[in-house]
Amino acid sequence: LSSREFHPSDTVVDVDGVKIGGNEEFVTMAGPCSIEGREQIMECARIAKEGGAKILRGGAFKPRTSPYAFQGLGEEGLIYIREAADAYGLKVITEVMDEANLPLVAKYTDILQIGARNMQNFKLLQAVGKTNVPVALKRGISGTIDEWLNAAEYVVSEGNQRVIFVERGIRTYETATRNTFDLSAVPLIQKLSHFPIIVDPSHGVGIWDLVSPMALAGVAAGASGMIVEIHPEPSKAWSDGQQSLNEKRYKNMMAQIDVLTKAM
Numbered sequence: 001l002s003s004r005e006f007h008p009s010d011t012v013v014d015v016d017g018v019k020i021g022g023n024e025e026f027v028t029m030a031g032p033c034s035i036e037g038r039e040q041i042m043e044c045a046r047i048a049k050e051g052g053a054k055i056l057r058g059g060a061f062k063p064r065t066s067p068y069a070f071q072g073l074g075e076e077g078l079i080y081i082r083e084a085a086d087a088y089g090l091k092v093i094t095e096v097m098d099e100a101n102l103p104l105v106a107k108y109t110d111i112l113q114i115g116a117r118n119m120q121n122f123k124l125l126q127a128v129g130k131t132n133v134p135v136a137l138k139r140g141i142s143g144t145i146d147e148w149l150n151a152a153e154y155v156v157s158e159g160n161q162r163v164i165f166v167e168r169g170i171r172t173y174e175t176a177t178r179n180t181f182d183l184s185a186v187p188l189i190q191k192l193s194h195f196p197i198i199v200d201p202s203h204g205v206g207i208w209d210l211v212s213p214m215a216l217a218g219v220a221a222g223a224s225g226m227i228v229e230i231h232p233e234p235s236k237a238w239s240d241g242q243q244s245l246n247e248k249r250y251k252n253m254m255a256q257i258d259v260l261t262k263a264m
């Protein structure tokens with residue numbers, strides 16, 4: 001159902017008026033890795049909006065490597081991100097980590113993010129497939145293209161026909177960057193599937209000064225959008241500060257993206 005063979009034309013995912021895919025405009029989703037509080041997410045929403053993003057990102061349920069690391073604010077965070085997005089006319093994307101929290105997360109968000117660590121959590125994929133909320137499906141940490149396409153199939157075979165692929169880098173022998181950002185996935189997924197693909201240069205490289213060049217490369221590769229981490233004060237971020245852009249750097253990147261998208 002997700003293959004290009006089955007459905008030759010591009011599927012445009014309509015997120016309550018914000019269209020992703022096909023010949024639609026490049027869509028940016030920006031925000032912090034974690035929602036840290038009401039003021040922080042409100043400030044991120046302001047920055048995101050001023051830079052031209054249409055969707056606010058932020059995690060309330062965080063899949064952390066260590067069980068002792070900050071796990072997210074839970075429902076309190078969902079309330080804050082919804083409030084901040086509404087205040088600035090933005091849509092919300094946030095991660096759902098397990099089936100048990102799906103009804104709660106779905107109540108607040110416009111897009112359900114499936115994290116890299118859950119790309120093959122088949123029960124969760126089936127559960128989001130039973131909703132009618134758009135699903136941003138991140139590529140697994142060691143996910144092959146075929147496994148990723150099959151993960152999408154788990155969602156769409158349950159009825160939900162609104163999937164957005166997110167290339168966020170894969171684990172290779174290279175350790176100088178957090179992941180190896182596989183930009184070839186963009187044209188490859190477009191060849192194999194009718195669903196849109198966006199890029200996540202933040203997790204793709206893990207180092208802030210490499211984010212903007214890779215975001216531009218994502219545009220050039222033909223991605224339908226991107227998801228990027230920003231923070232008012234990256235050095236004080238509770239998670240992923242090292243890969244987060246401050247206001248000035250984010251806005252500079254967005255201005256460059258604007259020039260590039262207009263030239264394409």
Ligand code: PEP
Pocket residue numbers: 033059063114115116117138168203
């Ligand atoms: C995130 O978006 O903050 C995140 C945890 O991403 P990933 O699942 O790609 O690691």
Ligand code: MN
Pocket residue numbers: 033034203229239240
């Ligand atoms: Mn993050």
